[in-house]
Amino acid sequence: MKKFNFHVKPIGLLDMLHFKQMVPRRRAMLQSGSLDPITSVYAVNRLAQSMHPKRQKAVVSAIIPRRDANTYVLKADKLAYFRAGQYVSVKLTIGDAVTARPYTLAASPARALEGEYEITVKRAQDGFVSDYILNNWEVGTEVTLSGPEGPFSYEPIRDEKEVVGLAGGSGITPFMAMARAILDGTEDFRLTLLYGSRTKADILYADELAAICAATDKVKVVHVLSEEEAEGFEHGFIGAELISKYAPGTYTLYICGPRAMHDFLAGELDRLGLDQKHIRREFVPAPASPAYFKAYTGDASRVYRLTVLALGEERTVPLRADEPVLTAIERAGIAAPSRCRSGECGWCRSRLVSGQVFIPDSMDGRRLADAGAGYIHPCSSWALSDLTLEIFPE
Numbered sequence: 001m002k003k004f005n006f007h008v009k010p011i012g013l014l015d016m017l018h019f020k021q022m023v024p025r026r027r028a029m030l031q032s033g034s035l036d037p038i039t040s041v042y043a044v045n046r047l048a049q050s051m052h053p054k055r056q057k058a059v060v061s062a063i064i065p066r067r068d069a070n071t072y073v074l075k076a077d078k079l080a081y082f083r084a085g086q087y088v089s090v091k092l093t094i095g096d097a098v099t100a101r102p103y104t105l106a107a108s109p110a111r112a113l114e115g116e117y118e119i120t121v122k123r124a125q126d127g128f129v130s131d132y133i134l135n136n137w138e139v140g141t142e143v144t145l146s147g148p149e150g151p152f153s154y155e156p157i158r159d160e161k162e163v164v165g166l167a168g169g170s171g172i173t174p175f176m177a178m179a180r181a182i183l184d185g186t187e188d189f190r191l192t193l194l195y196g197s198r199t200k201a202d203i204l205y206a207d208e209l210a211a212i213c214a215a216t217d218k219v220k221v222v223h224v225l226s227e228e229e230a231e232g233f234e235h236g237f238i239g240a241e242l243i244s245k246y247a248p249g250t251y252t253l254y255i256c257g258p259r260a261m262h263d264f265l266a267g268e269l270d271r272l273g274l275d276q277k278h279i280r281r282e283f284v285p286a287p288a289s290p291a292y293f294k295a296y297t298g299d300a301s302r303v304y305r306l307t308v309l310a311l312g313e314e315r316t317v318p319l320r321a322d323e324p325v326l327t328a329i330e331r332a333g334i335a336a337p338s339r340c341r342s343g344e345c346g347w348c349r350s351r352l353v354s355g356q357v358f359i360p361d362s363m364d365g366r367r368l369a370d371a372g373a374g375y376i377h378p379c380s381s382w383a384l385s386d387l388t389l390e391i392f393p394e
């Protein structure tokens with residue numbers, strides 16, 4: 001049998017003395033302390049608040065027009081630092097509605113240290129908020145933002161040094177931040193980006209991407225056109241074949257694009273046999289109707305009644321079955337908390353007091369305990385009956 005030799009130091013006289021004096025010494029230290037009450041705001045909390053503010057104000061300092069989109073440069077004395085790939089939620093009051101939309105920060109995080117963010121807003125079909133911003137924001141407009149949010153950013157402990165990015169349309173913005181961060185040394189990984197656009201003219205940030213590729217061999221961009229034939233471009237939709245053609249040996253896959261792109265890629269990624277731990281997906285906003293989901297069995301043409309309980313007050317408002325519950329609350333001018341608007345972040349977490357909702361599996365980001373206790377995320381829930389909901393305003 002193996003023998004272990006433990007050397008236990010015998011307790012000496014000095015140790016005994018030290019032990020004996022321990023309590024009187026502590027008592028003396030406590031008595032010599034300041035009589036001032038302990039501050040209610042600790043320095044570390046102040047630091048955390050400045051890094052993760054709930055609200056930030058900024059001013060539009062420049063507008064870069066693009067096809068069906070504008071890039072807005074936002075300035076402030078101080079803006080919270082962020083990780084390349086994160087977003088801010090832009091708070092807006094449009095007519096009677098109080099709403100918010102997430103927009104990815106497209107500049108390098110290094111620019112935040114100079115008090116500058118950049119977001120790009122693309123005109124969307126039936127785009128209530130995007131239309132408002134594109135039609136109303138001008139240089140000098142003051143805007144209210146959340147702090148930076150979201151997990152769609154490179155993590156060196158978790159991710160491979162080689163990253164393959166799949167972008168569709170305005171889903172290019174997190175990759176712009178990543179490419180710019182790689183160029184200025186804020187991030188250290190290699191990015192191969194497959195970027196799908198309808199035509200050459202639809203490519204956002206075309207010149208900026210070309211300039212980055214010319215300046216560093218750590219970023220490579222492959223443009224894929226779905227509705228135009230052009231020399232030097234790939235064609236069709238981004239799928240397993242194209243990914244295999246350009247991807248390096250071992251890589252982490254990042255995906256950001258419209259819902260249709262995610263749906264198409266689901267089968268393609270199976271063909272690649274990639275482990276799920278190597279796939280990162282940016283949140284996908286709610287579709288135009290719950291009928292988009294096969295599991296939906298409700299009647300999307302119905303209009304129900306929603307009773308909202310908030311801060312001891314109660315209001316009943318119309319509730320369209322074809323819109324997420326959050327939209328009905330906002331349309332009534334009730335300021336409900338939200339960030340991602342895709343079921344993931346939990347900021348809109350509310351208590352369903354009564355009624356039935358449809359929550360698609362792919363958008364159910366609730367913790368199990370919350371789901372069991374009757375909490376829902378109204379941004380990813382659709383009414384199947386009249387509802388009573390308790391919300392928790394920020």
Ligand code: FES
Binds near residue numbers: 344
């Ligand atoms: S806003 Fe993120 S879960 Fe609803």
